[in-house]
Amino acid sequence: MEDRRNLPEAFRMRMKRLLGTEWEAFQASYDKERSYGLRRNPLKSSGERFMAQMPYTLEKVSWAEEGYYYQAEEQPGKDVLHEAGVYYIQEPSAMAVVEILDPQPGERILDLCAAPGGKSTQIAGRMRGEGLLVANEVIYDRARILSQNVERMGIKNCVVCSEDPEHMTELFPGFFDRIVVDAPCSGEGMFRKDQTAVEQWSKEHVRMCANRQLTILKAAARCLKPGGVLVYSTCTFAPEENEGTISRFIGEREDFFLEEVPCDGTFAPGQTEWAMQPAPGLAYTMRLWPHRLRGEGHYIARLRRQGSLDGVFPGQSCDNRRKKSGKDRRHAGAGQKDPTEVLQEFLVKELGLAEDWLTKQGGIVSQFGEQLYLVPGDMISMEGIRVLRPGLHLATEKKNRLEPAHSLALALTAVETERILELTHEEAVCYLRGESVLRTAQKGWTLLTYSGYPLGFGKAAGGQMKNHYPKGLRKFL
Numbered sequence: 001m002e003d004r005r006n007l008p009e010a011f012r013m014r015m016k017r018l019l020g021t022e023w024e025a026f027q028a029s030y031d032k033e034r035s036y037g038l039r040r041n042p043l044k045s046s047g048e049r050f051m052a053q054m055p056y057t058l059e060k061v062s063w064a065e066e067g068y069y070y071q072a073e074e075q076p077g078k079d080v081l082h083e084a085g086v087y088y089i090q091e092p093s094a095m096a097v098v099e100i101l102d103p104q105p106g107e108r109i110l111d112l113c114a115a116p117g118g119k120s121t122q123i124a125g126r127m128r129g130e131g132l133l134v135a136n137e138v139i140y141d142r143a144r145i146l147s148q149n150v151e152r153m154g155i156k157n158c159v160v161c162s163e164d165p166e167h168m169t170e171l172f173p174g175f176f177d178r179i180v181v182d183a184p185c186s187g188e189g190m191f192r193k194d195q196t197a198v199e200q201w202s203k204e205h206v207r208m209c210a211n212r213q214l215t216i217l218k219a220a221a222r223c224l225k226p227g228g229v230l231v232y233s234t235c236t237f238a239p240e241e242n243e244g245t246i247s248r249f250i251g252e253r254e255d256f257f258l259e260e261v262p263c264d265g266t267f268a269p270g271q272t273e274w275a276m277q278p279a280p281g282l283a284y285t286m287r288l289w290p291h292r293l294r295g296e297g298h299y300i301a302r303l304r305r306q307g308s309l310d311g312v313f314p315g316q317s318c319d320n321r322r323k324k325s326g327k328d329r330r331h332a333g334a335g336q337k338d339p340t341e342v343l344q345e346f347l348v349k350e351l352g353l354a355e356d357w358l359t360k361q362g363g364i365v366s367q368f369g370e371q372l373y374l375v376p377g378d379m380i381s382m383e384g385i386r387v388l389r390p391g392l393h394l395a396t397e398k399k400n401r402l403e404p405a406h407s408l409a410l411a412l413t414a415v416e417t418e419r420i421l422e423l424t425h426e427e428a429v430c431y432l433r434g435e436s437v438l439r440t441a442q443k444g445w446t447l448l449t450y451s452g453y454p455l456g457f458g459k460a461a462g463g464q465m466k467n468h469y470p471k472g473l474r475k476f477l
């Protein structure tokens, strides 16, 4: 039969040799339609509420708590609920990585290769707004998309930055409880959905990716606390980039070991004999094969650094660094009100939030130019870091008044203020296009919701609701 995906011949030969009797089944998977997935955002919606409101034919992804398959023709990516951050479109196999990472509320977690944000937004859902998530993406334009997704999903405790992994080791030595390295790879596992990956494939590219992965992994290792967990993943089948990279890494970092992850046999074990220099525990790593499950090809390894998380860690205490630098805060001059007090008054009086809303969030109010952010308490000073989002954007100072940030709208729930206006579907579509809503509830700032989920702010005046949806995000659904 003619190969309709034009798979590179050298790739076919290698896979045939490695897979033996499974080759036919593997090859046949390329003639099948791929699966489509979306992931519920637990920061916004409970499972029950989500299922009651979603108008799509959804089927559970067995290995991902919040994951569902959807029918491609239903296009849930073009939906008001998607813009409200109720769910994230994500390939089903990719959802397994964060399940293996097992993030916990209150931890310090780094997603080192984070754009466009599938893993970061999933991690944030598990952290429930508690602790610090640093989402880093070296390519700045991709980091901007990551930052938009962090905003859309209503994440409060995430710092988005754009740094080379090597520089991260200087900034955050031994700092994180968990790290995920979802490494750039040759993308063989995505051949079914990404023709560019097929066209760019070559043996040399695989080799280059493997060397780059080792460099990234070594940098990640230096950012991890003793006793911490490091999850490495790729979306390729190439042994050099999977068992190969892991065994080279363990060869250099003997204080790391592979951990067994209980799984019901859905994922196949990594292959010890596929590594040039076998390392103990390679069979604990996981391969997700498209001919064995409903998802694309992936590889996942869970490593732990020896030591105890309760020990004394290298790296400076974040509190000391913040106090020393103090540069990200602007202090009130004589006779001027403290910016935090002004903000507090604004949140209560103009947005209708509870008196204790700000203190309950647990971060540190910091001012960067005209922008007021809530920086997660554990974050180090921002000095010397290319930061796109230093935490939750709360407000912008404009000529002695404040304007609420779009991020704040998306991070709120409709029960946190009575200053809301629930939009019809037609009104919501117009709002996302940037049009005014021809209806108001009360005068002033109003949180506009659809199906009970915030979409953004509007400001009522003269019987109309002025649109404050950011221009750059406007959508024509």
Ligand code: SAM
Binding pocket: 094, 112, 113, 114, 115, 116, 117, 118, 119, 120, 137, 138, 139, 142, 164, 165, 182, 183, 184, 185, 212, 216
């Ligand atoms: N984790 C992301 C998600 O779930 O949405 C996908 C990450 S993608 C597989 C790998 C990322 O690594 C890309 O965004 C790519 O730009 C980034 N990258 C490329 N070269 C890199 C390098 N030398 N160091 C670190 N990251 C790199």
